[in-house]
Amino acid sequence: MFAVGTLLAQVGAAQVAVVVGANSAATALTTEQAAGLFLGKSEQLPGVGVALLLDQPESAPVRETFYTKVTGKSAAQVKAAWSRLMFSGKATPPKEIANSAAVKKLVASNPNTVGYIEKSAVDSSVKVLLSVD
Numbered sequence: 001m002f003a004v005g006t007l008l009a010q011v012g013a014a015q016v017a018v019v020v021g022a023n024s025a026a027t028a029l030t031t032e033q034a035a036g037l038f039l040g041k042s043e044q045l046p047g048v049g050v051a052l053l054l055d056q057p058e059s060a061p062v063r064e065t066f067y068t069k070v071t072g073k074s075a076a077q078v079k080a081a082w083s084r085l086m087f088s089g090k091a092t093p094p095k096e097i098a099n100s101a102a103v104k105k106l107v108a109s110n111p112n113t114v115g116y117i118e119k120s121a122v123d124s125s126v127k128v129l130l131s132v133d
Helices: 002-013 031-038 061-071 075-088 100-109
Strands: 016-021 052-055 113-118 126-132
Touching (some): 016 100, 031 052, 031 061, 052 100, 061 075, 061 113, 061 126, 100 113, 100 126
Parallel strands (some): 052 113
């Protein structure tokens, strides 16, 4: 029981940033827009067009924090939703990338790419569209 409470406290304490490359035309995202993108309800990044989405590994604490705070769903619920969308052919899930450093490198090199990283990993190579505390 203590371990579960500790894990939830850690998930709740993490800060997450939804990022694009520093040179991207995108300027901001609302929580609703980010949820729409990462739940397959929209593929349009405002100011840019069709977005390529990057996800973190299932084992990454930042993933659970992101989905819980942005979509109101657990990462497991989001995975199940994507399974249904893929089966119906309606959408393609975000590409899973190894870690925040790799996500940051990819978004920095492609203006249509959106990902999320720990807020502490933000630097001048990326632009924060949404900060989730």
